[in-house]
Amino acid sequence: MSKFKYLEDVVTLEYDQEKCVGCTMCTIVCPHEVFRMEAKKAFLLARNLCMECGACMRNCPAGAITVEAGEGCVRGIINELLGIEGPCC
Amino acid sequence: MKNNQALVSLPMATPVPEGAGEFRLPSASQPFVLGTLATAVGDVPIVGGELVWQDLRGHYLVRWNVGRKSFTVEPGLYAIGEPGSDSAVLVSANYKMSFDILRQTLGGYDAWILVLDTKGINVWCAAGEGTFGTGELVDRIQASRLDEVVSHRRLIVPQLGATGVAAFEVKKYSGFAVTYGPVMVQDLPLFLANGCKATPDMRIKLFPLQERLVLVPVEIMLALKQWLPLIFVLLLVAGFFGEGTFLQAMLVHGLPPTLAVLVGIVAGTIVTPLLLPWIPGRAFSCKGALCGLFLFGLLYTFSGAFVMDSSLYLRFACLLITLAISSWLGMAFTGSSTYTSLNGVRKEMLLAMPGQFVTILTGLGLWATSLWLG
Numbered sequence: 001m002s003k004f005k006y007l008e009d010v011v012t013l014e015y016d017q018e019k020c021v022g023c024t025m026c027t028i029v030c031p032h033e034v035f036r037m038e039a040k041k042a043f044l045l046a047r048n049l050c051m052e053c054g055a056c057m058r059n060c061p062a063g064a065i066t067v068e069a070g071e072g073c074v075r076g077i078i079n080e081l082l083g084i085e086g087p088c089c
Numbered sequence: 090m091k092n093n094q095a096l097v098s099l100p101m102a103t104p105v106p107e108g109a110g111e112f113r114l115p116s117a118s119q120p121f122v123l124g125t126l127a128t129a130v131g132d133v134p135i136v137g138g139e140l141v142w143q144d145l146r147g148h149y150l151v152r153w154n155v156g157r158k159s160f161t162v163e164p165g166l167y168a169i170g171e172p173g174s175d176s177a178v179l180v181s182a183n184y185k186m187s188f189d190i191l192r193q194t195l196g197g198y199d200a201w202i203l204v205l206d207t208k209g210i211n212v213w214c215a216a217g218e219g220t221f222g223t224g225e226l227v228d229r230i231q232a233s234r235l236d237e238v239v240s241h242r243r244l245i246v247p248q249l250g251a252t253g254v255a256a257f258e259v260k261k262y263s264g265f266a267v268t269y270g271p272v273m274v275q276d277l278p279l280f281l282a283n284g285c286k287a288t289p290d291m292r293i294k295l296f297p298l299q300e301r302l303v304l305v306p307v308e309i310m311l312a313l314k315q316w317l318p319l320i321f322v323l324l325l326v327a328g329f330f331g332e333g334t335f336l337q338a339m340l341v342h343g344l345p346p347t348l349a350v351l352v353g354i355v356a357g358t359i360v361t362p363l364l365l366p367w368i369p370g371r372a373f374s375c376k377g378a379l380c381g382l383f384l385f386g387l388l389y390t391f392s393g394a395f396v397m398d399s400s401l402y403l404r405f406a407c408l409l410i411t412l413a414i415s416s417w418l419g420m421a422f423t424g425s426s427t428y429t430s431l432n433g434v435r436k437e438m439l440l441a442m443p444g445q446f447v448t449i450l451t452g453l454g455l456w457a458t459s460l461w462l463g
């Protein structure tokens with residue numbers, strides 16, 4: 001099956017390679033193979049495939065990754081627009 | 090459950106809710122528990138790998154959004170088979186569907202299952218909300234006295250739980266090392282046979298047809314809840330304000346827009362998910378609208394009944410209603426898809442919602458005009 005792609009250039013994923021200590025955790029937890037290892041450092045292989053789940057950021061012991069993580073769901077965003085708290089699922 | 094055990098107080102992780110970390114084993118009187126296994130800390134409930142019809146009925150109902158809130162198991166430590174102090178510990182959520190599929194997959198193995206309290210939500214969603222998280226995991230380890238039950242210090246956590254769990258923090262607070270298991274529970278046997286190593290395929294979340302298919306019933310139920318009131322109003326207004334008897338007017342003026350709403354629902358909740366990879370475009374609102382257009386075209390061409398001899402106003406009104414609803418519901422499917430991002434959906438919504446709003450208002454306006462003109 002083909003790999004799905006969502007919109008281009010919308011994700012907030014930022015990665016600071018300087019800080020990477022090469023633990024490989026981000027390449028393990030990412031469900032969309034956004035990171036890959038090269039010469040003991042992670043690099044961004046496919047930034048646009050990121051779904052902003054935040055798993056990489058949470059598991060990076062070096063704090064090299066930031067992303068505005070959250071579930072992209074309509075109800076959640078409408079709640080956000082209306083300024084109320086509410087979960088997605 | 091053993092209440093006569095003295096309470097232990099170990100150093101706690103980050104701020105914890107009251108009662109967290111207190112020793113507690115799940116009740117053995119839950120219907121799926123086969124018996125208990127005596128361990129150093131008490132009698133741990135044993136569960137089997139076989140699902141019985143009551144389990145399957147529950148699964149079927151929650152697929153239709155029935156009984157979803159109470160489809161839970163008690164959090165805590167369970168045994169499958171006859172695990173010993175060196176058996177693997179697998180972490181799961183207390184959504185009964187997740188738990189059942191895990192124990193079914195592990196049928197024939199000897200292992201421990203540590204169920205976290207995720208308020209009946211599946212691992213991925215709960216990890217996103219933080220209930221399947223580092224704090225709860227560390228507390229549950231402590232509340233189950235896992236360090237006395239097993240001699241090793243390893244946990245297998247589903248990869249999709251990584252959104253809420255930080256492996257390095259779990260290690261720091263509990264001493265247990267987290268190994269992330271495969272994305273799909275079905276890959277677990279192979280993963281275990283490989284010495285807890287996942288192949289690259291096991292790490293990637295796909296969104297195959299079958300997975301999209303099981304989401305359809307819930308989408309239909311949610312959409313009906315949202316749109317049945319409109320159908321009701323349309324029929325009533327048509328009946329009261331249309332020409333002829335109430336029933337006649339309802340049929341002539343109320344049926345076409347009702348069908349338009351239903352076509353929109355079918356397009357947005359069934360056709361869009363199923364044909365997802367083949368519908369052009371990336372934005373779900375566009376995919377939904379395209380499906381609506383396609384379905385409307387089909388019906389328009391092949392069924393005289395749908396548009397009857399209605400006026401141009403009415404036909405155009407119906408088209409707009411279908412487009413707006415199919416686009417909206419297609420967009421709502423981003424919530425269930427496994428590859429859309431928060432900021433992507435936010436951007437799409439801000440762009441699409443004004444269009445959808447104007448479209449449905451125009452559609453309803455044209456319909457009212459056609460009603461008024463007779």
Ligand code: SF4
Pocket residue numbers: 019020021022023024025026027041042056059060061062063064065
């Ligand atoms: S998780 Fe952080 S430190 Fe580890 S490889 Fe990735 S970026 Fe580097």
Ligand code: SF4
Pocket residue numbers: 013029030031032033034035049050051052053054055056057067
């Ligand atoms: S946020 Fe999620 S999808 Fe994006 S790179 Fe990190 S782990 Fe991968």
